[in-house]
Amino acid sequence: MTWNFDVLPDFIFNGLSLGAIYGTVALALVLIFKATTLINFATGELAMLGAFLVYVLHMEQGLWLWLSMLLAMLLSAGLGVLIERSLTRPFDPEDHLPVVLITLGLFLIINAVAGDIWNYQVRILTNPFGKFPDWVPSVGGDRFVEVLGSRLKYQSIGIWVTLAVALFVLGLILNKTRAGLAFRAVSSNVESARLVGVHTGRTLGFGWAIASAFGTLGAVLVAPQLGGVNPNMMATILIYALAGAALGGLDSLGGAVLGGILVGLIQAVLVTWGGVVVFGQLYMSILQLAAAFLIILIVLLFRPSGLFGTRRVERV
Amino acid sequence: MQRVALLEVSDITVRFGGIVALDDLSFTMDEGQILGLIGPNGAGKTTLFNVVSRIYDPTTGSVTFDGEDLTAMSAHEISRVGVYRTFQNLALWPGMTVIENVMVGDHTNTKANVMSSALRLPSMRKEEADLRDRAWAALEELNLTDVAYSPAAGLPFGTLKRIELARALIANPRLIMLDEPASGLTHAEVDSLAQDIKDLRDRHNLTVLLVEHHMRMVLGISEKLVVLNFGRKIADGDPDVVRNDPEVIEAYLGSS
Amino acid sequence: MSAPLVVVAKDSAEHKRWQYVQWLYLAGFLLLTPLVLEPFEIGKMNRALIMSVAILAVNLVVGFNGMLALGHSAFMGIGAFVTASMVQDENWDYWQVLPVVLIVGFIMGVVIGLPALRVKGLYLALVTIAQAAVFPTLVNIDELGIAARTGGPNGKGVSEEVIAPSYLEWLPGVDGARGGSAYRYWIIVLMLGITLLVITNYLRSRPGRAVLAIRDNEAGAAVYGVNLPVVKTMNFAISASLGSLAGLMWCLDKGFVAGQDFTFLLAIDLIIGLVLGGVGTIQGSLVGGLFVVWVNDLTKRISIPLGLYTLNGDGPLAKAIFGLILILFTFFAPGGIVSLARLVSSKLIKVVPLTPAGEPIEPLSNFDPGMESTRADAAVKLAVVPPVLLAIGWLLMSVNNLIVGVLAFGLRMTILMAPVAMLVGSNELKAHAAGNRPDSVQGPANMARLLGAAGTVFVIVYAVQRFVLNY
């Protein structure tokens, strides 16, 4: 088999759109890590629950898709606040084990409850970017435009635009609102933030809220790629997002997004495009997971703080 | 006196972002000396300890101990040359008993490895029994045998401070750095601690770098004083001279 | 807190007798298991003991070193597949595979641990969770002969050439219908025993204390000469090696290995067992293994009658219960079951350590005069409480039919406590006759003796029925 450069742009576009989704979920991880130095292992399951909320609101109750998404994001945010307040706040944030155990417990419970309500079957959820509007000159059943001689999916463009808008809103929240400023203060130094009168507990709740909302967004965007929603949909996505967050730096919001995108690109170009040539079609999904694992290992070997993270000096 | 300095701190600067915690600090310490390092809160005293014990990297400068460059070593190697310390906010191991805490104190000079321990080889058993006896002796020296087999968690602060001292003593240190050993003690306890430090120095041939806010104690036992303010050394020398230095008085009055 | 009933000096005759009684309980429990349980129950017991080894491996890292390891399913998988491949394809014996598995596990531990453990923080959790996710997929790769070795998606069966050789047929249970599983039980018990011994020695000595010191305060450990990355990596590699051993045992026990047996969910099961039993205690790992297997089994049974969704008989209920257990234990019993058991035993007995001169470090006998007489009561309690705990565990193991379970529970409890109660009772009476026990010990001591005698008769009848009449 020869290296087929003609299809390379297809793969790049694909990688960039998948990567944007990983970036969204990675952002959810980093939003919590930055403030608490905790990894929330329930991130994926919370996101899955959000996607099912959209499923219920839109597919079952017939609400407008975008309104359902907005409502689901708000509900997830509320759930995030609830979890933070009731389950994690009682514990000493310096002591990681209890809180991590709690997030693992949540992971199991949410997955099991979703499994019992919706079974472990894939349920179709409308693709928010299924078709171009009529006025766009497109091909292939309104799903593509031609760029660089390749097909650029409407879906990819939609994902990028959505993520850009979401990031813009996040930037506004973090820089212009009191809660956002408090959040930034707490994540750079809990002690000093507390000294200047920031209510740290409430602020962490705020972090959980935004993180959950972003997770839900990521899950809804990824659903069409997986054929729909199901309780195990986020299992591998969470691993990719973790790889992205590690690559970008666990405490860097921008790093999370870029790291996620890089992981998507690596998967699409190195694994899918390059790997198919070497190994054949069969191993794509295996190698994608393996690539994520290797990315984490390599980052730890050569740059533990990630591409954009900061090294912290422990106080003694 | 033609003595070579045991500890030599030269041009140490430490920056944390915008904060200059230590600013071009230099001083020396002779063998057997008790040196009092004083200065208001935030002056950089603990930071110096952390640099010497290689928990922090200095931005510039070097620390030599008995001719060896400590700044070229990593944290776990410092104990090999005989430099030990206590911690201002305690760094005990609460999940172990007090005597076990003290036994780990001599980690550097003991040898049992995973194999000999898992199989309980005779060499390991002998070393272990000897280590336990020495830990007991160290506890005895500091009147701590009552709590020897209690968990280190949950004991009074003053007791914990003494346990830290015992943990450092078991390893036969050459230099011992004490970070505010008298904090949390009553007046009577402070006096007996001062006497203890002097006695221990004589009995174990120690050199003591003492950080303490308790002025009476510092002035009572120090043979040399170094005063820091905002990371800079503002005075250095004989305690009786330094204590009357106008800049030192100013630093203390200005800070409280 | 009330004072303990009995205060003994370490290594005194009384202390030794107490320990001896405990060993007797344990030996009785182990010996009777393959005799009393049905073959499928022995199988469950085997699985529980294997889980205990794996949980102990996780405990080494999470409980004793304070690092989060979420990928031991992969180490178990590696051990299991190496074993399956060597036994099935190369005709090796299980004992020959053992060192290979230990070494492979150790090397994998170094490869994964070293990059993650050089730096502080949750990085080990990151790597190991990815490791757990990727492992089940890797065994399906056709290249490099991997799938041929692992059996790919179909899994690999291993011939069960582990029936007892004739010279080992004397082992309890190793003949007749339960022979195969009982013999495997003995191999597993032996491996578990050696593991416990070695790991206990390791943790109670210089290298083990360094591991604990890192958990409790890293900066303190470093200043006292502990090389953090080296000690952490060594400990992680030992743990990985132990995880692989659990994999070998798994292969031995099940006779079949497949990639989907070693997923992230297994790794989580290990964490749950750890929390349930008690983080940072060796006994906790044992208890945790028993409970994880039992809860898994129970939920499978009750999912269908409750009309809950199941997939291949394995519903989400177990996961929900596990999740709840994790959260509830983290909130209300962070020390796990073992800490509760220790609370009970601290009310019964206190062992006073000795000074180097051999003196107890605190006075032993500041009892009131009346206190003496409670010792016999205490002895009876000591004789009753542990077998009750063990028996409850046993009951939980065999809850397939509750009534049979309760009956069996009563019988088993008697078998267990009988010889012990008799022993303790006799000792107290002897002491009374010698004049150093008050009159009031006579009642409880006679009681203990009576119970013991009844139980012993039962044990003999049972044994005759089982072995001589071959019923």
Ligand SMILES: Nc1ncnc2c1ncn2[C@@H]1O[C@H](COP(=O)(O)OP(=O)(O)O)[C@@H](O)[C@H]1O
């Ligand atoms: N790890 C650190 N990160 C940031 N700033 C630090 C750190 N350690 C110390 N500092 C700062 O350095 C200065 C000196 O602190 P310290 O050495 O603890 O003072 P002292 O022990 O004399 O009270 C303080 O301003 C403190 O906030």
Ligand SMILES: [Mg+2]
């Ligand atoms: Mg200080």
